[in-house]
Amino acid sequence: MVGDAHRAPETAAGRLGRRLLTGWAVLGFVYLFIPIAVIVGYSFNDPAGKFNIIWRRFTFDNWAHAFERGPLTEAMVRSLQIAGIAAIAATVLGGLVALALARYRFRGGALIEILLVLPLTTPEIVLGASLLSLFIDLDQQRGFWTIVIAHVLFCTSFVALTIKARIRGFDWTLEDAAMDLGAPPWRTFSRVTLPLIMPGILAAALLSFALSIDDFIITFFNAGTTETFPLRIFGASRNEISPQINVLATVVLLASVALLLAGVAARARVEGRPVVVLTDTDG
């Protein structure tokens, strides 16, 4: 920092304030991790009854039978399928919208942005209820595909806004440069535009996947008798809270952390490279 020489000396009160602030933030982090410690810790619990709520004794049994076939594992697989389909569909739909908004000047852009923001400022329960009222109106049975429709809806908004924020200010004259050098439009898109907006697309797809797999409220309204992972936990929580829930939650947690680290590593690699890839001629 510049100008340190002029600065007023730190007072005792100022120092105390800084310490208190740091202490408060540390407490905040502890608060953030309390439930995580419980989730991971209780995956090793051997509960007395059907409710894994009170600590009894340590066991590895839950982990040994982690992926035993059963409604919970089936619900997990179904959630993964829905999240996969929803993430791909929403990334395509939202990505195209973002590209149109960021790359072109046209009438009605502001209106489209309002349309994109609205689903995100509407409480989930209202989104869920409104879709259900549509499906009831159409006599449409609720199930796998109505869940997908709902997830694609809110993910599309997220994707479009995330990608648009990432590629705002992107210098579109790079495309002209590629075309001046004789690249046909499709090649320009695949060699110049796509690589530059790819990190944004990947981030948006991951975000969609995460939002979809964890969604409860909207899904709850539009699932009929189909059970996703969160719905299964909710439905079963009246009769049992099994330690298998903790095991699967811990697995998901570890997998996401691994994915996050891989993402950070990949980005560090990309950022180390020169930005323009025109000279790159493989393929």
Add this chain to the structure above:
Amino acid sequence: MAAADQGDRSRRRGGLVPYALLTPGVLWLALFFLVPMFTLFRTALSVKESRFDLEPTFSWRWANFTESISTYSSQFTRSFLYAGAATVLCIAIGYPIAYVIAVRGGRWRNVLLGLVVIPFFTSYLIRTLAWQTVLNDDGPVLSLLDAVNLLGPLDQIGLVQNGRLLATNVAVIGGLTYNFLPFMILPIYVSLEKIDLRLLDAARDLYANGWQGFRRVTLPLTLPGVFAGTLLTFIPAAGDFVNAKFLGGPNQTMIGTGVQDRFLVQLDYPTAAALSFVLMAIITAGVLLYARLLGTEDLI
């Protein structure tokens, strides 16, 4: 929704191309957001004689709104009080965390941000169930408070009720605060990161102490982040029913509990639709008012 893209001159006119790119996504939003809002409104004005009627009949019945508001007035009040309390707590806990990461984080910034996000990689329901484990009648928190003889005093100030933490307002507000905390931390962090540190140096050169520098420079510049965080916290918290269900009792039900019960259990679609509509109307009015008060134009 910004005027931010005035700058990039390189955007081009593409004739019909942008409309072609927009069509699939916009069609999806129209079909599954705008149309459902319309059917929800229609349903709110309909009549359904009994739960055995399959579909409600449309009949301009505005009384659905007044009746559902008066039946669920306590749930409405509770929802907004809980969501408001949770939002204030999120600012009180989240702002310092964001500040410490942004200002003191140094090269650990990204790791610390990762630590903020990681807890939210577990399922929402499972996190809330974990709080149930922590707060339950035989759980660690109550045993600890009992061991240090704090139960009595805490009972008197209302933080604990009849020796219980579950089924209290405190537990539900605590759960809501926890579950929406990252949505407060991240936007505040983003707005802190954008601050030009030389502004703070300038404040110091003008003999502002740390607190004055914060109050006159940092805080005003981070208000947009606080605004975004408030929306991202308050809106989902007001519509939530999971925390009320797992951490609250019959006296902690929220408006979401009512919508869900009417829609899915009692199959009373008109009342449920009217409740949802009122919730959305109040929130939209609140957002607009808040935007005007704070004078912020960026909603996202």
